[in-house]
Amino acid sequence: MTREISRTVWLFSLLSVLLLLTMLVALDTGATTVHLRDLWHPAGTQDQATRLVLRDIRGPRVVMACLTGAALAVAGTIMQGLFRNPLADPGLAGVSSAAALATACVIILGSSWQWATWLGMWTIPCAGIVGSFAGMGLLYLFATRGGVTSITAMLLAGVAFGAFSGALTGILIFRANDAALRDLTFWTMGSFSGATWRSVSLLVPFVLIAGALASCLAAPLNAMLLNEHNALLIGYPVERIKSLSILAVACATGPTVSLVGAIGFVGVVVPHLVRLAAGPDHRIVLPASAMLGAILLTGADTMARTLASPAEIPVGVVTALLGTPAFVWLLARSHRTDVS
Template sequence: MRERGFRAFWLLCGLPAMLVLTMLLALDTGATTVHLRDLWHCATGAQGQAAHLVLWGIRGPRIAMACLTGAALAVAGTIMQGLFRNPLADPGLAGVSSAAALATACVIVLGGAWQWVTGLGMWAIPCAGIAGSFAGMGLLYFFATRGGVTSITAMLLAGVAFGAFSGALTGILIFRADDTALRDLTFWTMGSFSGATWSGVGLLVPFLLVAGGLAIHLATPLNVMLLNEHNAQLMGYPVERIKSLSMLAVACATGPTVSLVGAIGFVGVVVPHLVRLMVGPDHRVVLPASAILGATLLTGADTMARTLASPAEIPVGIVTALLGTPAFVWLLARSHRTGVS
């Protein structure tokens, strides 16, 4: 127990330092030669306009968006794994991300015929993704709740069904899309931070603050839920309220990020499990450590995505899939050997 606490202490001290180093490396790396020493000059106005544009207008919001997205997906995955008591669960199981993707695809393919889409302009896709995520969460609860009791098993099965149905509808939209919409939709489904802006970061922050606050509130209840729902009720915890708040946190973390940057896989399932292997199942440690590690890994993956084929750019979803698939297979093999379910 003391050894686990010692490892948790050093992990929570070392991960922020790793995140800072990764962010500095990302700022210093790119197709345009602009170095970290130019940061101060840009802040004081002593550096040229080109360096200021690259560091603060392009790389800055992109790194911020990658950090927030990685943290959000990792926290959502941690909550899902704690709620379902399954270390291989991820936000996609709830169908929330699929609903957000479907709503976003509707706007990309059909939005030209809708007046409200034209009125919202650049905010149409984020708003649609956010609305879709919360609509998906509401439908999931409607089908999984009977007599005021929400079944975790029914929620899991309904989430899988909703995800498959949303994927089918998205496929129909892809089939009827024109060349421009098809290209936009294809690149969106692979995930990218190329369109990140400070206004997009500002839109994401309020939702992530809500998700983070809920995650802090849920840390201890999720520890109790790891036993079973009956024991949690005997200890005085409001089990149904924990379930609803957990799903609300997942929706707040997943929906906005999916709508802004596209579908990015494996972060939500791999990162929490890696942290849990190092420090154990205590969500008071796993949640903040997963957030920081998720931010670090996705920032590093985005740096690789924009430098490996420079000056071209690889969608970050491809990079996370290439890196995440071996890790996921290893986790599956390890779970099979140790009997984890």
């Protein structure tokens, strides 16, 4: 027991240090020659420009990347625990595709909708949030019969719903003009370039709700790793666990996808890496995944805006380039373990 506690303390200490260093490097790095050490220079025009860049441009971008990485990693951890499937992620349940479809509708058709002009800059985020919750609600209703939710039915329906949403999005693309098509293409690859403190403030409540639900679900998900019947015998309300898990995933995924676009591999790879270091206990895996997800996505965004500076690579491209080798390695490792 003492050895396990010591390993957990070391893990969270290491993740805390890495997260702090990653955030400092992200704040210190960018297309402009502005660094944190410039804050200690005497006040003046240069000092004001430095504060503007760090406070209003890089600051919200770093915070948004941390929140998004943590949210996607926690959502992936919950999905894998709920479905008892190591390949499960929020996109597999149709949350991301539903948000993408709603966003595509607004980008391509929104100019003809009066309510879109009322919402202004919040039109796309609100559409993505509504779309994700609506999609998750439909899947939940479809998979629930007689008060019992079938995880298998939800998983299969999520795959079908994702394909259907992709087809509808493809049809919408044919109606798009060049400007809308460019915006939609850039959005589907993910970017933090539009992050502001206002968008951060919109995301924070959803992340807090998802985090609170995740903390309540840690012990029940440990029981669900065996099977639903054993979890019910232990005394956990299985159907309530399912509904709360779905709500947590929707809160974590929908707002992030609507604000920064579709970013893959974080929800799949991060929980695996944490389990390799800490074991399967969700009381450790969930918070550790949130920290590692924040580290990974903040680092990926720093690479995205510096590798081709002054141009910017979509962060989804960077996560795919980093995540694909890691994912293949995890699959190969899992295959070797099964064979042995």
